[in-house]
Amino acid sequence: MVSTVEQTGSRPAAWGAVLSMALCVAMLIASEFMPVSLLTPMAAGLGATEGQTGQAISVSGLFAVLASLLITTAAGMLNRKGVLVAMTAFMLLSLVLVAAAPSFTVLMIGRAVLGICIGGFWALATAVIMRLVPAEDVPKALALMYGGQAIAAAFAAPIGSYLGGIFGWRAVFWALTPIVAVNLVWHLIALPSLPAQQRQDVRALFGLLKRPYFRRGLIACMLSWGSAFSMFTYLRPFLEQVTGVDVATLSALLLLLGCAGFIGTWAAGRFIKGNAAPFLKLPALVMGGATVGLLLLGHSVIATGLFMAIWGAMNTMFSVIWMTWMSQNADDAPEAAGSLMVAAIQASILLGAVLGGLLLDGISIRATFVGSVVLAIAALALIRDGRQMLKGS
Incomplete structure (x- = not known):
């Protein structure tokens, strides 16, 4: 204990x-x-x-x-x-x-x-x-x-x-x-x-936004979260329409996704140490890749379960990775940085859900998942190796 x-x-x-x-x-x-x-x-x-x-x-x-x-x-x-x-x-x-x-x-x-x-x-x-x-x-x-x-x-x-x-x-x-x-x-x-x-005060917030490395990181974080939640918000209609699951199977798959988060929590505590830059691209890369997998193989319940487990494990690592980056690169103003990070994440969740809903209503559920992948690619293009997101860059 x-x-x-x-x-x-x-x-x-x-x-x-x-x-x-x-x-x-x-x-x-x-x-x-x-x-x-x-x-x-x-x-x-x-x-x-x-x-x-x-x-x-x-x-x-x-x-x-x-x-x-x-x-x-x-x-x-x-x-x-x-x-x-x-x-x-x-x-x-x-x-x-x-x-x-x-x-x-x-x-x-x-x-x-x-x-x-x-x-x-x-x-x-x-x-x-x-x-x-x-x-x-x-x-x-x-x-x-x-x-x-x-x-x-x-x-x-x-x-x-x-x-x-x-x-x-x-x-x-x-x-x-x-x-x-x-x-x-x-x-x-x-x-x-x-x-x-x-x-x-608000000057601390604007002071952080004037730092190019922090501004780049904040935008990359928003793109990553927007990608994740434009997919996750509409996961149930995808499973019902594409995978064709019943309520019992749907509940089992959602439970699998949630339980996989324990693996992500363990991995975050075990492997995320020192410089956070190499880890910044992982959420968009892994969760975006899982979304691609669902688009290609979503008709299979077994494949769907596998990709949902991968997505769920990275979901719990997601916050640890980006908040570790924040703690290392805005350590002189952690409360102001925390305010900006939370506002950015909540706003990107809301906007991601809106974008996904528009694509779902206007085109199809697959279009919603394609939109999620596009946001993930944009995040990866901005992050690259993560070095431009570090203090002093």
Whole structure:
């Protein structure tokens, strides 16, 4: 068992705090994406269409973009421990609002509150990890924190769908509230005091954007994420229309994709060390390649499962690779860099989903996957060997 604090050099490594943040990540991912598996009963329960309910669910992404850009400035000189605790409290409030929502409007308010939590937490997360462990342990700590993403990705949707069918969709959200409450208390106990190191303002954001290497990296990151989510958002219609799976096979394939994330989490902690440049092209290369494989062999369930497992493993490495790059190349302004990275990722997820939807409605599901591949190729063309994304280039 890892002790909460172990001395490494002159800086204590607060692994208990890292684990607390990993649980928070798992709850964030579950809270954000659980409604996808409960869309139909939620719409029926609130007297809304599935399209309206889907829009209410996605409103969290819009507020996450805004919060990620504003939170480090709005927090001023507040202790970052208190800010993280407040973000977790927002998640708890969001779950209560959604679970008890008497109307469509209250559902949207609950999702907006969750968006604030998502944007605020992720904007600060990497900067906080950099203060919890020694520099050489940052990739390992990031992999551990993103292990919560793998757990949620693997189990949130199937468990939510199963429990929702038995107890109703509201019970699923109520079931998450005690876990988040425990996580909030764990934050209070495990997180050390994290005084603000300097006052953040919009000048820090613009200062980073003036750096050519960081600007190139940010664009490459957006292209990579846009590629991934223009495909992932519309994976179900592809599996239904091209692979021809039934509901049971669909659930099994999605579970396989999620469980493969554990391999990616292990690999990230094991292999991502030192200079991050050689790893930057891997997400676009591997996930784009898996998408090509689905386009060519998607009619085969076995081949589809293989490519989905490859995609799922790289999905959990994705965040670790790019946040490691950020921690190494914007270490003088980690909170401002975190704000920009989270805003870029959330915006690219939203735009990728819009692009994929336009291609799906206008042409076909295969066109959506081709669009994903095109974005991946653009990312690879910009990244090349990654050296132009490094500080000092």
